[in-house]
Amino acid sequence: MRSGSSEYGGIDWMKLAAALLVVAIHTGPLLSYNREVDQLLTGILARVAVPLFFMASGFLFFRKLLGDPQKDRSRLLRYVTKTMRLYAIAILMYVPLNLYRGDFEGGISYPALIRDILVDGTFYHLWYLPALATGLALVYFLHRWVAWRWVLIMAGLLYGAGLLGDSYYGLTLRLGMLDGLYDWLFQWMAYTRNGLFFAPVFLAIGAWLSRRPPRIKRKQTYAFLLLLSLAALVAEGRLLHAAGYPRHDSMYISLLPSVTLIFILALQYRGGNGGLARQLSQWMYIVHPLAIVLVRGAAKPLGWETLLIGQSLIHYAAVSALSALLSLAIVTVASRYTQKRQNV
DSSP: OOOOSTTBHHHHHHHHHHHHHHHHHHHOTTTTTOHHHHHHHHHTGGGGHHHHHHHHHHHHHHTTOOSOHHHHHHHHHHHHHHHHHHHHHHHHHHHHHHHHHTTTTTOOOHHHHHHIIIIIOSSTTTTHHHHHHHHHHHHHHHHHHSOHHHHHHHHHHHHHHHHTTTTTHHHHHHHOSSHHHHHHHTTTOSOSOSTTTTHHHHHHHHHHHHHSOOOOSOHHHHHHHHHHHHHHHHHHHHHHHHHTOOSSSSOOTTHHHHHHHHHHHHHTOOBSOOHHHHHHHHHHHHHHHHHHHHHHHHHHHHTOHIIIIISHHHHHHHHHHHHHHHHHHHHHHHHHHHHHHHHO
8 A cells, every 4th residue: 555756646645535435335424324325335336445556556566666577576575575564563453353353252263364364354454465465476476477468368367257256256156167166265265355366457457557657638538438437337236236146346347447547547646745645545444443443432432322323424424534543643653753763
């Protein structure tokens, strides 16, 4: 979730908007008003959020590669190490909530724990970090071996395989030929939205765009195409849900053009200091489930359950605000710690 310099400030602000969409997915801001509309928002449209994070990471990582295999591998190692260090911090942060949920009752199954750490995440949103590390390494080594068009094709094929275990799982069951394969896969992963099937295609598209960052003249044309792709996303999602196909609803075919067009439009905003937005988006993603628990926990003693929990839009606003405040506190403390180390 790291951005580069402020040269691409649009990416930083796009990621902050994506973080707010992730909060929406986990809070259901429109549930009090209309469940179907909330499902359209959180189960379909807001699914652009995490792919945007992946695409931004692919773009910003690959645009800085030098073409020197040894130096580039070192850069990859540093990036993956930083990501996994952040993941380790996040794991420790959520251990109290794991205990509260009773995740370790009945003892620890070490195969399941290893699967959670390496693939699924130890809390429901933390899958993103191992997926980023795995997907980036996969795309990097593919690009060392084959031309970029083949990287995109192979990442697209992996995404297609992931679709059949996600939003199109009902089709897999109906065909009856691949369900045994997916039953086997689901012994090793809870979902196909992970670093093997989900992340690579968006990282690869971001990397491909980094080779020649597009500068478009007719933004209205791209905006119109984006509206069409989002309409296709809504239609695809509604049809799949009506048919009862999704095992999970993270992966849609229409996400590919929708996310790509959003990202291209974000690239048009150059300059501007998005550093704070960049850091807030990272930490808001990590801390927002904690903010959900804190808001719910505070509502009862304050006597605000009807307002903070019963009113879904206010609940979303409170969780978003608390997530931003917690993130700002973390960023401030980390910045001061870094400055002290530099001054020593």
